[in-house]
Amino acid sequence: MKHYSVLLKESLDLLAIKSDGVYVDGTLGLGGHSLKILERLDTGHLYAFDKDMEAMELAKKRLKEFSNITYIHDDFANMADHLPCKVDGILLDLGVSSLQFDERARGFSYRFDARLDMRMDQSQKLDAYTIVNSYSSDELTRIFKDYGEEPFAKKIAQKILENRPIETTGELVEVIKSALPNKVLSQKGHPAKRVFQALRIAVNGELNSLEQFLANCDGLLNEKGRVVIISFQSLEDRLVKRHFKKLSTDQSDRQIPLAISDIKRPSFRLLTKKGIKASEGELDENLRSHSAILRAIEKVES
Ligand SMILES: C[S@@+](CC[C@H](N)C(=O)[O-])C[C@H]1O[C@@H](n2cnc3c(N)ncnc32)[C@H](O)[C@@H]1O
Secondary structure, eight states: OOOOOTTHHHHHHHHTOOTTOEEEESOOTTSHHHHHHHHHOSSOEEEEEOSOHHHHHHHHHHTTTOSSEEEEOSOGGGHHHHOSSOEEEEEEEOSOOHHHHHOGGGOOOTTSOOBSOOOSSTTOSOOHHHHHHHSOHHHHHHHHHHHHOOTTHHHHHHHHHHTOOOOBHHHHHHHHHHHSOHHHHTSSSOTTHHHHHHHHHHHHTHHHHHHHHHHHGGGGEEEEEEEEEEESSHHHHHHHHHHHHHHTSOOSOTTSOOOGGGOOOOSEEESOSSOBOOOHHHHHHOGGGGGOEEEEEEEOOO
16 A cells, blocks of 8 residues: 655654654554654654554554654543653644555445444444434534535435435445435535545544644643644644634733733744645645645744
């Protein structure tokens, strides 16, 4: 399997790795970014998180020559429970890995027919089958609207209820198609893309994890510590952009005259005024990089 790590050079440059620093890869995947971090470390250490045990086992094999890495099978939202000290940099390369997307049995893709699954963490109970076959029409409509920005959310939810039980990704694609007008079916792009994205986000609680991480990241970092995040869809990127802006701007209420001691200085400095996108060269090589956008912040000295 060909595996690319998206925005590899750009993300590593922005992490500004110190050879004796402590770093976190919150989304180890197949270890592409972790490998490059480890190559830059000397006495430093890397903590690597992933919810997917299968990916973690493959990454462990790939990175077996390194002893200064600790593997943690948990959601990156729970980082604070595992880190023994503050760190100098945290990387999140969000979304699914090529392993998850290309492996038929994981049920992430509309390209293959497989049981509806989509769990990153295979020990988790909730899967796409449960959502598709037991959630109410209103709940499904909300998921497709909020996480997929699907304009035909309600119609698709109704069709799903009429066709239960729906066992496989292939069956779900047919049900989605039956809910869409011909005009939409003839447009570019797969007709099930938005619903599949929405289900994946709901199964894995992806936006909740990201929000929880962003709310807590200040407390995890040393001074001058950096957070670098690569997003693949607009909902994630909007969350990152909004939180980074909040952390890097003065939050005091400008309407009220404040004593000097009351002025709340921003705790972070924005390193990317505009999100960074993949270069022409990377876009040619790697389809997945087309939707990638990278943003970074640095904790300021107090
Ligand atoms: C895009 S891949 C990372 C690829 C990796 N940077 C590389 O170069 O090989 C994303 C990985 O993050 C994991 N993941 C996504 N959300 C997570 C979360 N909230 N907590 C822990 N792992 C997560 C997925 O299971 C997947 O393996």
